[in-house]
Amino acid sequence: MPDQSMIDQSLMSDELFQRFARLIYEVAGIQLSGQKKTLVMTRLQKRLRALNLERYEDYFQYIKEDNNEFVVMLNSITTNTTKFFREPHHFEFLQNRLLPHLIQHKQANRELRIWSAGCSTGEEPYTIAICLLEKLQSLAPVGYDRSDPYRGWDIKILASDLSTKVLNTAQEGIYKGEALREDLPEALLKRYFTPCGNDRYRVQDVAKQLIRFRRLNFKERSYPFKKPFDLIFCRNVMIYFDEAMKSHVLTKFHQHLAPHGHLFLGHSETMFGNKLFSPVHITVYRKQ
Numbered sequence: 144m145p146d147q148s149m150i151d152q153s154l155m156s157d158e159l160f161q162r163f164a165r166l167i168y169e170v171a172g173i174q175l176s177g178q179k180k181t182l183v184m185t186r187l188q189k190r191l192r193a194l195n196l197e198r199y200e201d202y203f204q205y206i207k208e209d210n211n212e213f214v215v216m217l218n219s220i221t222t223n224t225t226k227f228f229r230e231p232h233h234f235e236f237l238q239n240r241l242l243p244h245l246i247q248h249k250q251a252n253r254e255l256r257i258w259s260a261g262c263s264t265g266e267e268p269y270t271i272a273i274c275l276l277e278k279l280q281s282l283a284p285v286g287y288d289r290s291d292p293y294r295g296w297d298i299k300i301l302a303s304d305l306s307t308k309v310l311n312t313a314q315e316g317i318y319k320g321e322a323l324r325e326d327l328p329e330a331l332l333k334r335y336f337t338p339c340g341n342d343r344y345r346v347q348d349v350a351k352q353l354i355r356f357r358r359l360n361f362k363e364r365s366y367p368f369k370k371p372f373d374l375i376f377c378r379n380v381m382i383y384f385d386e387a388m389k390s391h392v393l394t395k396f397h398q399h400l401a402p403h404g405h406l407f408l409g410h411s412e413t414m415f416g417n418k419l420f421s422p423v424h425i426t427v428y429r430k431q
């Protein structure tokens with residue numbers, strides 16, 4: 144990435160930056176303050192080069208006329224930082240408190256629906272899948288047929304994001320060994336990943352088969368789900384939204400959560416004054 148301080152600010156006027164920012168806000172609800180101008184320029188520079196365009200103004204016209212490039216522009220603008228077991232206390236709470244409760248209380252239909260909303264490159268939904276599989280195995284009665292890792296449960300994890308680029312990586316499910324060794328206990332690395340050369344590892348089908356990946360923009364007026372979710376993870380996404388957009392998204396999550404379903408937010412995201420949810424753990428909320 145070029146050194147941001149090297150970018151000539153005059154290549155994008157403040158007025159043009161405001162036009163980009165307005166458009167991105169209208170379409171995706173992402174708020175870009177004036178301080179983000181250099182960052183936006185840096186992120187879009189690659190596209191200008193790829194399209195052989197000299198001016199940001201030309202690129203602005205281009206994205207307005209070409210929907211595919213608009214999607215690519217959004218891919219470039221989003222911040223996609225993530226990792227396996229990010230904010231580990233969430234997964235401890237999931238495994239030790241929520242899953243035992245859900246597994247006990249949903250014995251009748253044995254259905255679990257979970258949404259990783261803003262899943263980025265897949266580390267979050269795969270972490271959830273691994274936690275579920277670990278819990279199901281650990282709670283299996285003595286003598287249970289270990290060849291069925293799902294123990295007869297119908298589990299679906301939806302993993303969605305705005306960016307088609309990160310969704311492709313997530314779907315591929317291949318990660319660098321270096322990062323995995325840092326973020327995952329060795330036993331889990333062995334159990335759920337297969338080496339595929341070049342110090343890379345592929346997520347095994349047992350975890351992958353639980354997840355469906357799809358593009359979804361939180362800005363949409365309605366979300367296309369019929370069945371309610373037991374759990375929604377939307378972590379480190381709403382930091383990019385303003386109050387109006389946050390309120391829209393939280394209302395949608397409330398609508399699509401099962402009664403007493405749980406919502407996980409990121410470490411810096413809180414819900415002061417929101418009456419739809421009540422706190423049950425650090426940045427974990429229950430639907431009211």
Ligand SMILES: C[S@@+](CC[C@H](N)C(=O)[O-])C[C@H]1O[C@@H](n2cnc3c(N)ncnc32)[C@H](O)[C@@H]1O
Nearest residue numbers: 171221223224225261263305306360361378379
């Ligand atoms: C920082 S990542 C968070 C990844 C993961 N949830 C975590 O906490 O590690 C934020 C993700 O939100 C997605 N995002 C931003 N705006 C969005 C929108 N309007 N609709 C859907 N996803 C969006 C971005 O593409 C990005 O992948």
